Amino acid sequence: MTESSQEEILELIWTIDEEKGEVERDSLIKKIRLPSAEQILNTLIHEEYVTISDSKVALTKKGLADARVIIRRHRLAERLLHDVLDVKEDAMDSSACKFEHILDEEVTASICTLLGHPVTCPHGKAIPPGECCEKANKEIRPVVMPLSDLKSGDEAKIAYIVTKYHGRLDRLSSMGLLPGVQIHLHQRQPTYVIQMGETQIALDTAIARDIYVRLL
Amino acid sequence: MPVSEMNRYKVALVGNPNVGKSVIFGLLTGKYVTVSNYPGTTVEVSRGVCNGLDGGVEVVDTPGANSLIPLSEDESVARDMLLEECKKHVVQVVDAKNLRRGLLITTQLAEMGLPVVITLNMWDELLDRGMNIDVNVLQEKLRLPIIKTIATHRVGVSALFSSIPNAKVPNLYVDYGNFIEEGISKIEKILQGNTTVNERALAIMLLSGDSALEEKLRKKLSDHALDEVQSIRNNIQAHFGSPLSYVINIKRANYVDAVVEAVTSNLKKEKETHPVLRKIFFYFLMPAASFFMGYKLMALLMYLISSRLPPGSVFASLLPFVVGGISSIWFSLHLYVKEYKAKSTIAGILGSITMHPVAAFPLLVIILWTVYKLVGEFGAGTCVEFFEEKVFGRSLIPSGGFDVSIYIPFVQKSYVVTHVNFQGFNYYLGLLAQKLVDKDNIIFELFLNEQSGLIRVGLTYAIAIVFPIVGFFFLAFGIMEDSGYLPRLAVMVDKIFKRIGLNGKAVLPMVLGLGCDTMATLTTRILNTKKERIIATLLLALAIPCSAQLGVISSVLGRVSGIYFAIYVFVICTQLLLVGYLSSKVLPGAPSDFLMEIPPFRMPKLSNIFIKTFYRIHWFLKEAVPLFMLGTLALFVATKAGLLSFVERMGAPITRNFLGLPEETTHGFILGFLRRDYGAVSIFKTLEEKGGSAGIDPKQLLVSLVVITLFIPCLANFLVMIKEQGAKNAFLMFAFIFPYSVLVGGILRVILQQFS
Numbered sequence: 001m002t003e004s005s006q007e008e009i010l011e012l013i014w015t016i017d018e019e020k021g022e023v024e025r026d027s028l029i030k031k032i033r034l035p036s037a038e039q040i041l042n043t044l045i046h047e048e049y050v051t052i053s054d055s056k057v058a059l060t061k062k063g064l065a066d067a068r069v070i071i072r073r074h075r076l077a078e079r080l081l082h083d084v085l086d087v088k089e090d091a092m093d094s095s096a097c098k099f100e101h102i103l104d105e106e107v108t109a110s111i112c113t114l115l116g117h118p119v120t121c122p123h124g125k126a127i128p129p130g131e132c133c134e135k136a137n138k139e140i141r142p143v144v145m146p147l148s149d150l151k152s153g154d155e156a157k158i159a160y161i162v163t164k165y166h167g168r169l170d171r172l173s174s175m176g177l178l179p180g181v182q183i184h185l186h187q188r189q190p191t192y193v194i195q196m197g198e199t200q201i202a203l204d205t206a207i208a209r210d211i212y213v214r215l216l
Numbered sequence: 217m218p219v220s221e222m223n224r225y226k227v228a229l230v231g232n233p234n235v236g237k238s239v240i241f242g243l244l245t246g247k248y249v250t251v252s253n254y255p256g257t258t259v260e261v262s263r264g265v266c267n268g269l270d271g272g273v274e275v276v277d278t279p280g281a282n283s284l285i286p287l288s289e290d291e292s293v294a295r296d297m298l299l300e301e302c303k304k305h306v307v308q309v310v311d312a313k314n315l316r317r318g319l320l321i322t323t324q325l326a327e328m329g330l331p332v333v334i335t336l337n338m339w340d341e342l343l344d345r346g347m348n349i350d351v352n353v354l355q356e357k358l359r360l361p362i363i364k365t366i367a368t369h370r371v372g373v374s375a376l377f378s379s380i381p382n383a384k385v386p387n388l389y390v391d392y393g394n395f396i397e398e399g400i401s402k403i404e405k406i407l408q409g410n411t412t413v414n415e416r417a418l419a420i421m422l423l424s425g426d427s428a429l430e431e432k433l434r435k436k437l438s439d440h441a442l443d444e445v446q447s448i449r450n451n452i453q454a455h456f457g458s459p460l461s462y463v464i465n466i467k468r469a470n471y472v473d474a475v476v477e478a479v480t481s482n483l484k485k486e487k488e489t490h491p492v493l494r495k496i497f498f499y500f501l502m503p504a505a506s507f508f509m510g511y512k513l514m515a516l517l518m519y520l521i522s523s524r525l526p527p528g529s530v531f532a533s534l535l536p537f538v539v540g541g542i543s544s545i546w547f548s549l550h551l552y553v554k555e556y557k558a559k560s561t562i563a564g565i566l567g568s569i570t571m572h573p574v575a576a577f578p579l580l581v582i583i584l585w586t587v588y589k590l591v592g593e594f595g596a597g598t599c600v601e602f603f604e605e606k607v608f609g610r611s612l613i614p615s616g617g618f619d620v621s622i623y624i625p626f627v628q629k630s631y632v633v634t635h636v637n638f639q640g641f642n643y644y645l646g647l648l649a650q651k652l653v654d655k656d657n658i659i660f661e662l663f664l665n666e667q668s669g670l671i672r673v674g675l676t677y678a679i680a681i682v683f684p685i686v687g688f689f690f691l692a693f694g695i696m697e698d699s700g701y702l703p704r705l706a707v708m709v710d711k712i713f714k715r716i717g718l719n720g721k722a723v724l725p726m727v728l729g730l731g732c733d734t735m736a737t738l739t740t741r742i743l744n745t746k747k748e749r750i751i752a753t754l755l756l757a758l759a760i761p762c763s764a765q766l767g768v769i770s771s772v773l774g775r776v777s778g779i780y781f782a783i784y785v786f787v788i789c790t791q792l793l794l795v796g797y798l799s800s801k802v803l804p805g806a807p808s809d810f811l812m813e814i815p816p817f818r819m820p821k822l823s824n825i826f827i828k829t830f831y832r833i834h835w836f837l838k839e840a841v842p843l844f845m846l847g848t849l850a851l852f853v854a855t856k857a858g859l860l861s862f863v864e865r866m867g868a869p870i871t872r873n874f875l876g877l878p879e880e881t882t883h884g885f886i887l888g889f890l891r892r893d894y895g896a897v898s899i900f901k902t903l904e905e906k907g908g909s910a911g912i913d914p915k916q917l918l919v920s921l922v923v924i925t926l927f928i929p930c931l932a933n934f935l936v937m938i939k940e941q942g943a944k945n946a947f948l949m950f951a952f953i954f955p956y957s958v959l960v961g962g963i964l965r966v967i968l969q970q971f972s
Contacts, residue, residue: 124456125457167809168811169458169459170424170461174283174285174287174465175282176282176320176469178466179466187571187572187573188573190576190708191710191711193707197313198314198345199813200814201811201813201814202571202812202813202814203809203811204720204810207809207811
């Protein structure tokens, strides 16, 4: 297994690649901000985590698998801190960085289950799914879950909204359906009807799946 | 003191959907606009003048919007009006019990820098729900006049009146955080001097990605400036994981939440229904109503198979009672367990039942049956017959007068009070006309001809047939609208409508289409996407019979046999679903979201329903009567010029060989383009004449009525289609509907022949 500084670099390569689609060697070295950056990178190349061609850095299959695990832990940690522990944004980042090195596979899976197998981090970036997500057991009710999994009569607070569609997000938010708002699920059939304050709102399944709530 | 031109301002009514803007508009201007308990009733700006204010100012009513960053066509109307270049005072109508959602808009008005007066409307409903708002604190915070109103009861309107001149810019300022604020000030510099409202508001809209606004600004700003805006937006977006518009909305909501928190309090004393009333409701009304529901439902089912049932069977006569009993027990127990202890109000319970996953559907059938009884049987049957035969009558044969009688229910007896010896308007007119000209004279024929006289046919049909049917339909529709039943219907049909490329929201145009397709085509604007609007317009034109037509059809078919009426409904519904499904596959575009506010179930106010019905009928008559006259005139000319018989000869082979109908019915199909019901009546008359003493052939009747229902829309509807969808789309729809309706008729004929 890699050391934590190596883990940080793998994580960095993943993030840059996710944002820009490619990783320049020189800009990577600059971003590492460690005196031994070159050296660690060479170790990674030597141990076949990373390859370099045309001064572009890429993860090998082995490196990719490791980076994926680290990213997953980091972003799950962020979700945990943000949604459940209600930690402020600045503190969240630094704590999540420490978390990612100490979590083992089992604890990660438990956190993931607890959070209801979230798909994105609080910044909106994708969380790579783990084994537990695929096996997600519907019978155990996680703390945070899509609105579509609530039973009618449940009270819940909106935790976050994840959707591919801008328009949907705008429509929900202009109606006042935003994180932190308390809702009551009135009925599930024929369509979902929720009560928010004194307003009753009908919405269809596709939208209900995008609204993640914390059961009260 | 006269107000100088400099001080002239307009009053704009703005607010969330269904908060009562139109009621307040009516009170300020004395002008009526349709008011209902359904979000999206107003789709266009209505203008009026408020005379009491500063020597008369213009008042503008706008469609409701949840945000001034528009998401649909009707929402953009409000925003565009606010951006117009002129001085204006905004009256923001807020639903008092939903203060938070109202203030979300107020922050946007503050950003625009417009002077605002807020009315906290539906104040009574706020108190009923055990809540309170500290108006003084809110007023101090916002530094503008805030008026409590109950608009439907005219409470607080005069205070609102006198406060309008004192409108102030709301003292609200949302700080969007460093990144966004920096972007706002950069864009403000680019916009400088090119805007009618504060630059800050437009900058925020642009950051939210408002493409409609960008288009508007293209005229004033250089491409370079717009590119710069784009790059500023992209730079800021890079700092956030979620879309900027969402980030902005969250910041705004957090700000508003703090304000709302400070001014609202809970009295913890929710108004409850009186205990005696509750007992009556739970122990008597509910069991009785649900018994009736079960009984009627079974009776309706048995009516369909009545020809298969052995007459006089004890089992058959007991069955409805058994089903009624089961329904009564089930409902009462269910409600008692769930609601009695929960202390819900009766309106609340009704609101829930009407969208209950199981109970709502039998309820819907019963409501449809009631509407049919009112519109189809009483309106289209009794009233039409009275108006057509007795009041108008024929031009050459006296009607024989009618009896005024008192009908005593349950005993089924009626006592004749007196006989009125009135032979019909047309008869007296005919007598009068014959004094001047001979009855074969062209002038006499033009007005009083039995087949195409302007008065004998055009005016008589418009008033005697269409007027009672449409009138009763609008009455029923008004009750459904104002009680809040319609949006609940949207909840129920959403899943089915999804299959045909629409969503639950489309229930409003579709149900309104059962009244008048022309009016309904206009309301398709409340739908979110172009695709939905096209599908809804097509389906309205194709498969939704208007009340006039439906009235004629149901009374005609109902007289023949229940099973034929059921087949008719089945065929039309299948076509609706089939064509909807296919067009949703063919037309490009993603399905749109169903996200709709459900207004509370309310006891409809009778006066409002009557006024609304009156205005709708007024609109209809203004629209329909000239078209009837025009149509009849065209028919008259076509008959005299021999054109009609030419078209009939052209169409005859199809009518005769493919549809298996007498050639003369072609005439009716052509009339259908002028008014659909007109065609249906004409076909019925033709078939009746052809059938002679043997009576009408029900299969022929069914085929012809299916074809005329699916057939091309009436002229008025077609003109509105061109206006809303453009000539190209309208003609494409026309070109599809015409052959398609004939094809369906032909197929139906073949199938019916197989079963005879």
